[in-house]
Amino acid sequence: MKVYREIWGFTNRSVTDILIHDKDGRNNFSFKKGAPKMTSKSVMIYFPEAKNASNLRIIQDPTSQIRGFFFTKSQFSKIERMEHANNSGIYFLFSELDEPSVYIGQSVNGIHRIKTHIREKEFWKYGILFVTDNNSFDRLSIDFLEYHFIQEFSKTEYNLENRDLRSTKPIMSIFQEATLNSFANHLEFLLEALGISLQTAIEITATIIHYFDAPAGINARLFLRDGKFILATNSVISKPAESSREWSDYGKFYSRYTNHFQRLVASGSAELINNQEAKLLKDVEFTSPSTPAALCSGHSKNGWKFWIGLKELREKEES
Incomplete structure (x- = not known):
């Protein structure tokens, strides 16, 4: 059975409201975040297999040639056979979200490029491919978009798996840049509609119910909002302990969290206190409690146990 749905997304850079309904009008689901000041957008989502809707879908703005393919690794082969997937x-x-990381790449033959990553990159669980129906993304387009999204994701909680962090912007005319920026903005909205947020600092518009402090000796506080874990302004983050260089993960934890610490400082979300510590200047959003726990402690931590009272709250809600 194939299912076709439309989504109306109302979005600015800080809030998103989404309404989904079946084309036959039977089922309606509403997801709301933030305040009602927003710009309206409309996209369509197509589910090739209704029983597998969470693992395989196609998203497209009805006014645009851009379409996106969302797929889990197990469903990769099905994307290969779909129209336009080789553009x-x-x-x-x-x-996975407990240790969120992302690899960003470009392809002149669409899904076929990702085949190599099935063997070479073990970390990923799901992917998103964006193409155009008329195959209008030329070399400059995909080169710029790769550059743009590497810069944008470097400001978020995601750890970049790219070796080349693309510090040099591609050369282009002002006319080309205006067009490509509009493509990038559109893709950011489609990512948001698929549940991938590029936001780091957020504006608090809802009542905060629960605060969770770090253990004694660590000056940090976490709270919950809209299902996300927010590390509060003025929390102190720390570079990883030097001893983590010698861990059995071959220094991956040390490298990942050193980069994360440096990105928060470079983006203006935190300011250095000394060579080892920095203080957050903004609230920063995470999808799991373990990443902020590691950032604040400098060690690998189970966030549910690290933040005082968080584990108890989860157990109470599950009981």
Whole structure:
């Protein structure tokens, strides 16, 4: 059975409201975040297999040639056979949310480029490929989009798996840049509609119910909002302990969290206190409690146990 749905997304850079309904009008689901000041957008989502809707879907703005393919690793082979999936485009490979990471790449033959990552990159669990129906993404387009999204994701909680962090912007005319920026903005909205947020600092518009402090000796506080874990302004983050260089993960934890610490400082979300510590200047959003726990402690931590009272709250809600 094939299912076709439309989504109306009302979005600015800080809030998103989404309404989904079946084309026959039977089922309606509403997801709301934030305040009602927003710009309206409309996209369509197509589910090739209704019983597998969470693992395989196609998203497209009805006014645009851009379409996106969302797929888990196990469903990759099904995307290969779909129309337009071999066009030039940009793709994102994501890990699980407990330790969120992303690889961003470009492809002149769409999904076929990702085949190599099935063997070479073990970290990813699901991917998103964006192409155009008329195959209008040329080399400059995908080169710029790769550059743009590497810069944008470097400001978020996601750890970048790219070796080349693309610090040099592609050369282009002002006319080309205006067009490509509009493509990038549109892709950011489609990513948001698929549940991938590029937001780091957020504006608090809802009542905060629960605060969770770090253990004694660590000056940090976490709270919950809209299902996300927010590390509060003025929390102190720390570079990883030097001893983590010698861990059995071959220094991956040390490298990942050193980069994360440096990105928060470079983006203006935190300011250095000394060579080892920095203080957050903004609230920063995470999808799991373990990443902020590691950032604040400098060690690998189970966030549910690290933040005082968080584990108890979860157990109470599950009982």
